[in-house]
Amino acid sequence: MTDPITLHGRHLIDGAWIEGSDFFTADRTDGVETRFARGTAADIDLAVQAAAAAFLPYSRSSRESRALFLEAIADAIEERGAAITAIAMAETGLPAARLEGERGRTTGQLQLFAKHIRDGAYLDRRHDAADPERKPLPRPEIRLVQRPIGPVGVFGASNFPLAFSTAGGDTASALAAGCPVVVKGHQAHPGTSEIVADAILAAIRATDQHPGVFALVQSDTNEAGAALVQHPLIKAIGFTGSLRGGRALFDLAVSRPEPIPFFGELGSVNPVFVLAHAAESRGAEIARNWAASLTMGAGQFCTNPGVLIVPEASADLIETEAANQLRQVPQQTMLSAGIATAFGRNAAKLAAGNAVRxxxxxxxxxxxATAGLFATDADTFISNPELAEEVFGPAGIVVRARSEDHLLTIADALEGQLTVTLQLDDADTDTAQRLMPILEQKAGRILANGFPTGVEVVDAMMHGGPYPASTNVAATSVGTLAIRRFLRPVAYQNLPEALLPADML
Known part of the structure; x- marks a missing residue:
C-alpha cells in the first residue's frame, strides 16, 4: 500500500511543521517504514508556550467563531477521508468500514459541539439581581458564567485513532470550551495523527485562528507525556488509556506545585448481569450476542463486556453457546504488536491460575490474537480481585452465581466501571430493583438488554465512572457534557456590563 498523502514525520507547533532531532519508526501492518520525530520536553515547551499565547484571544472569541472553527475541522477531515482511512488501516489493522464509521463519529462530534456552543445553554448563566432594600444589608448583583480553564493537554488513545485521538472527544471538547490544545500523539498511529493535524491546521487558516490554538507533538517515549502533564502553563489533561499509564500521569498532575484536573478514562471490565428469567428464556441468544460484543474490534474497546455473570442453573448452556460462537471467530489483527503481546501475557496469566477453568x-x-473464554464461580471471583482486572483483547470470563443474593454480593464487590448491563425479562424486575442501588454506585452508564460496545455521542451520554474506570467520577469524555470539563465558573459582583464577558450578556 502506498500512502495517498506523503508523510513528513514532523511536529505541528504554532502553525508550522517542525523537524525533530531524533526519530522513531512506526509499526505498520504493511511493512512500510515511516519515520516520525520523537518529541522532547523542549518540543512540548514550544507547543505549550504557543498555546498560552493563543489562550487570551481564543478564549475571548465568540461562540460563533469557535463553532465555525469546529465545523471547518470536520470538513477538512472529510476532505482527507481516503488518505486517513488508508494510513489508519496500515497502522492499526482496523478495517476500512470501522475507520470510516469512526471518522463519521469524529466529524459528527465536532458538528454537534458547534451546534451546542451556539445555543449557549452549556454556559449555565445565572443572575441574582441586586436588592438595595434588603435588610439588614443590601444584596449586591451577582452574575455567574462558565469560562475557559486554560491550555489543555490531550493524549491520543491507542484503540480509537480518530474519535479519541488528535481531533477526538477531548480535543473537540477543549476547543469548544475556548481552550487551546496540545496533543501528545499516540505512537501506534502517528501517520493518522499527522494527517488529522494537517486538517486542523487547514481549519485554523481558513477561520483565521491564532496558530498556537492547536499543536501535535509525536513521541514513542514517556518524556513528552510527562513534560506535558507537568508544564506549568497547562491547566487540565484529557487522557484515554490504560490504568497503569493513566494512574502514573494522574499522580504527576496532582503532585505539581499547582495541581490540575486530570480527566482520565482508564478502562473497565463492564460486567453483564444475566438475570434468572432472561437466562431461562433466551440464555443461548444472550451468550451468542455477548461473544459477538466481546470480540468486536478484537476486544479492544474500553467498553468491552469482559465479565458475564449468570445463574448457576443456566451456566452450562450459556458457556457452551458462548464457546461455540468464539471458536468461529477467526484470528484478528490487534492495534499494535505491544498490545497483542500484553493480551497474550495477561490471558496466559489468567489461564495459569487455579481460580478459573x-x-x-x-x-x-x-x-x-484468537478469542478466549474462562469460567469460575462467584465466591472465587469475589475472593480473587485480579479476575476483575481488564484483559485488553478478545477474552471474557463467565461467573456462576448460585442465587439472587449472590448477584448482590458480586455487584457490591465490583470496582468502578464505565458500564454495567442488565439482561432481564419483565419477571426479573424485582431482582433488578434490588441491584439498581448498588449498580448506580458502581458505573457511569447502566444498560438493559443490550451490550455496551457502542457509545452514542449525544447530550445525555455519560462515559466515565467511579475509579478505576476514570479519575473524575463526575466527568464524561463523550457527549456534550464533556465540554464542561474544560470550563470553570466565575462570579461577577456589581461589575458594569462593559467589563463582563460577551457570553454573560
Whole structure:
C-alpha cells in the first residue's frame, strides 16, 4: 500500500511543521517504514508556550467563531477521508468500514459541539439581581458564567485513532470550551495523527485562528507525556488509556506545585448481569450476542463486556453457546504488536491460575490474537480481585452465581466501571430493583438488554465512572457534557456590563 498523502514525520507547533532531532519508526501492518520525530520536553515547551499565547484571544472569541472553527475541522477531515482511512488501516489493522464509521463519529462530534456552543445553554448563566432594600444589608448583583480553564493537554488513545485521538472527544471538547490544545500523539498511529493535524491546521487558516490554538507533538517515549502533564502553563489533561499509564500521569498532575484536573478514562471490565428469567428464556441468544460484543474490534474497546455473570442453573448452556460462537471467530489483527503481546501475557496469566477453568484458550502471535473464554464461580471471583482486572483483547470470563443474593454480593464487590448491563425479562424486575442501588454506585452508564460496545455521542451520554474506570467520577469524555470539563465558573459582583464577558450578556 502506498500512502495517498506523503508523510513528513514532523511536529505541528504554532502553525508550522517542525523537524525533530531524533526519530522513531512506526509499526505498520504493511511493512512500510515511516519515520516520525520523537518529541522532547523542549518540543512540548514550544507547543505549550504557543498555546498560552493563543489562550487570551481564543478564549475571548465568540461562540460563533469557535463553532465555525469546529465545523471547518470536520470538513477538512472529510476532505482527507481516503488518505486517513488508508494510513489508519496500515497502522492499526482496523478495517476500512470501522475507520470510516469512526471518522463519521469524529466529524459528527465536532458538528454537534458547534451546534451546542451556539445555543449557549452549556454556559449555565445565572443572575441574582441586586436588592438595595434588603435588610439588614443590601444584596449586591451577582452574575455567574462558565469560562475557559486554560491550555489543555490531550493524549491520543491507542484503540480509537480518530474519535479519541488528535481531533477526538477531548480535543473537540477543549476547543469548544475556548481552550487551546496540545496533543501528545499516540505512537501506534502517528501517520493518522499527522494527517488529522494537517486538517486542523487547514481549519485554523481558513477561520483565521491564532496558530498556537492547536499543536501535535509525536513521541514513542514517556518524556513528552510527562513534560506535558507537568508544564506549568497547562491547566487540565484529557487522557484515554490504560490504568497503569493513566494512574502514573494522574499522580504527576496532582503532585505539581499547582495541581490540575486530570480527566482520565482508564478502562473497565463492564460486567453483564444475566438475570434468572432472561437466562431461562433466551440464555443461548444472550451468550451468542455477548461473544459477538466481546470480540468486536478484537476486544479492544474500553467498553468491552469482559465479565458475564449468570445463574448457576443456566451456566452450562450459556458457556457452551458462548464457546461455540468464539471458536468461529477467526484470528484478528490487534492495534499494535505491544498490545497483542500484553493480551497474550495477561490471558496466559489468567489461564495459569487455579481460580478459573479455561474453556477456550486464547493465543497471540505477532499482532494477531484468537478469542478466549474462562469460567469460575462467584465466591472465587469475589475472593480473587485480579479476575476483575481488564484483559485488553478478545477474552471474557463467565461467573456462576448460585442465587439472587449472590448477584448482590458480586455487584457490591465490583470496582468502578464505565458500564454495567442488565439482561432481564419483565419477571426479573424485582431482582433488578434490588441491584439498581448498588449498580448506580458502581458505573457511569447502566444498560438493559443490550451490550455496551457502542457509545452514542449525544447530550445525555455519560462515559466515565467511579475509579478505576476514570479519575473524575463526575466527568464524561463523550457527549456534550464533556465540554464542561474544560470550563470553570466565575462570579461577577456589581461589575458594569462593559467589563463582563460577551457570553454573560
Amino acid at each position: 479455561t474453556i477456550c484458550a486464547p493465543e497471540a502471535t505477532g499482532r494477531a
